[in-house]
Every structure is written in structure tokens, then in C-alpha cells.
Amino acid sequence: MATEEYHAQRRQQVADAVERLVAARGLDAVTVSRTAAEAGVSVGLVQHYFASKDDMLRFAYTRVTERAMARVEERARELTEHRSTIRRVVREGLVERLPLDEARRADWRVSFAFAARAVDRPDLAAVRNRTEAAIRARVAEVIENGKECGEVPADADAEEGAAGLMAVVDGLGLHAYLEAVPESVVLGLLDRHIAEVFPGECHQYD
Amino acid sequence: MATEEYHAQRRQQVADAVERLVAARGLDAVTVSRTAAEAGVSVGLVQHYFASKDDMLRFAYTRVTERAMARVEERARELTEHRSTIRRVVREGLVERLPLDEARRADWRVSFAFAARAVDRPDLAAVRNRTEAAIRARVAEVIENGKECGEVPADADAEEGAAGLMAVVDGLGLHAYLEAVPESVVLGLLDRHIAEVFPGECHQYD
DNA sequence: TTGGATCTAATATGGACATATTGTCAACCG
């Protein structure tokens, strides 16, 4: 139905505005009326399409996390097609999450703002956990694949490896964002960590 | 002067209340009147001792970061007296920052709440950066010491090593807090990372 | 065309909050 599509578009439009506000001024600056103004619509419209402010934020955050996951997935797909090593697929997927250029810095900022708020807000925590678990599972799956051709030791715990990599990436991301650690160092550290999970290196479909 | 001491005590009392509120309900739940109630004083008293709410939060955050640093320092001092390896001094100092028991979980929560807010608030960012830089410098110094007796390769960049360790600890802390990574895995990852900075091991004052 | 459902906008309401103002009481000082 075209009306549903229209409906969905309106919600996207509002969510876009939320993201812009968070990126520019932080989550605290997001009010319903500011969001409406930023989106170029009335407060009434926002109310019409979202049951509450919380609902609006949840929707926006869901979109942010899903896009983040899709980007990792997309990057991995690209590389897989080019027959990269599995190690490289993981590396590039994870690098995608680091705030190393302006676009990703903005994204990182938005994600972090929501993630921080999620510490006290169970509904946002649910959104985060869902996506985070999905990404972790995906990374673990890829690591598992690495065992087949010897990139990863056969007795390695893929789940644990994935969890460790995600933790390291988040820590590096935070410090990279705060400019405490320059990009070259960040990538160096990431590579060293990845090398521990992937002692070998080989091509996926040789 | 006794009056100054009294003055200081009142401020501590209020800051204690702020911390308790943040730990229990997050930074958003901190209002001047709630803080006053939590501290068992009137709103007027809080106003009397702090020029503004921001001033109050800044004071509370400063105390939090300084205590965190003091704890790391203290732990390091203890171990140094017992002639631990330098590697161990660093390890235990960093472990001190991880939310691995209830007390440290609460502390971590408070620190994280402030750190997250600091992303949008330059005055809080200044507090964080000051302490963070001091800790990093301290870690770097210890790493540098490790070169003397061969725990650390002579050509290693101590600053970079310290920055990397701090980033990893923060990432592990985040995931440990969110219970995505069990304690054993967190410590395992930390140790592996430390082992890269400290390939050797020897006693400080042998 | 009419009448209701669906949207959208404007405005109203009520609460929460930071801060300002005013009041009280004590100690200390001249």
C-alpha cells in the first residue's frame, strides 16, 4: 500500500532529524519540538507517527544499529567476493566501526550517545543487545570458517574470540574518538589483536 | 581554619549524594532537589556551596576521577613494595579499573556516565582529560622502567603502549559491564595484551 | 455532496526543574 510507504517515509524523516540533532548536540538536546523543527514538520506530526518520545528514540536507535550492522555485512560481502583472506574480512568489517573519518565519527558519536543512555534505559539496552549479539555471532561464524583452511587454530573458541575483538574495537573506538590515540596506533593495535585470533592466513575459496 | 574544613565537608557530603544517585539511577536522575534530599540537606544549602548545578557536577566528577587515579596509584605502590614484577604492577593497576565486583561496578557506572556526558560538555571533558592523561603518563613511566631490566624491549614506545593498554582496558570494561564478556575472558584478554607490551618478566629491585 | 476517517497543525496543560528571592537565626564585632 502506498500509504504505508508514506507512513514509513515520515518516520524516516523524523529519525533523520533525531540523528542530526544527536550528532550535532548530543542526546540531551533532542526534544520533540526541536526534532520537529529539524525535520521541518510540526510537533503534531511527530506525535502522530510516534506514540511517545521514547518510542521515537527507540526507532531512531534501532535504525542506527541496523545500519551499522548492514555496513559491516556489506563490507564483508565485498571482500569475500574478492577472495580476501578471512582475517582481512574480519579486519575490514571491524575497521568499519571505528571513528576514523568524519562520517564515521558522526556515526560513532550517535551510536555512543545511545549506547551510553542504554545503560539506564532497558528499552534502549534491548535494542543495543539485539544488534550487538547479531554482529558478534556473525564475527564468530566467520572465525569458525577460518578453521577450515587453517587461519584459526581448530581448538579456538570462536565466541570468545569474537567477544574479545568487539571489546577491543570498542575501546579503540572510544580512545580514537577522544583523540587520545592516533589512527596508525589504533590500526596497529587492532591488527595485533586480530593476529592473535588468526595466527595463520589463507584464502577462503582457494 | 576550621570553617574551611567544615565547608569542604559539606561539599563532600553533597558530592557523595550525587555519586549515589548516578550509581543508582544515572546522571539524568541527578537534580538539585533530589541531590539535596539524598544528602539530607536543603536545596538552599546546595546552592550555598555550589554556584550552579554544573559546578556541582564538575566537583563530583573531579572527585571520582581523582579517586580512581589514587586507587591505581595505591595498588601499584603496594605491589612495588612487595617487589612484584613491573608487569604485575601494571596488570593489577589496570584490573583496578575493571568492573569485576559490585563495588567496582558501581564506580565504573558512575565514571562511565560522566565520561559519556563529557562528549558533549567541554567542562566535564576537561576533567576527564586531565586525569586520563595523568594515568596514561604514569603507566608509560612504569613501562619505561620495565626497559631497565629487560621486561620491555628497549626500542618500544612507552606512550603508545600505555595508550593501547588504556584503550583495551576501557573496551574490556565496557563489555564486562554489559556482561557480554565473562570475567575469565576479560582477564585472559588483558593478560595477553599485557604480554605483548611486556614480553619479558623480571623483578624490579633484584 | 456529505460525512466520517485520516492526517496535520496550533495551542493548551501541567509538571519538573534550575535558579532567584526572601526570611530566619546565630555568632561576632564595634
Add this chain to the structure above:
DNA sequence: CGGTTGACAATATGTCCATATTAGATCCAA
């Protein structure tokens, strides 16, 4: 002893915000 000052407490003020309410517009079915 009158007055000034410091340490509070109580209350007032005005802003901002989420949400409710009301009203107007558009579209479509009967």
C-alpha cells in the same frame, strides 16, 4: 547592644518540555 555577616531554609519565579486537546484540512466511500 545594635548591627552586620554568614549559614542556612523556604518559597517564588520563570523556563522548558512531553503530552493532551482541539480544530482544520484532505480524501474517499456511500
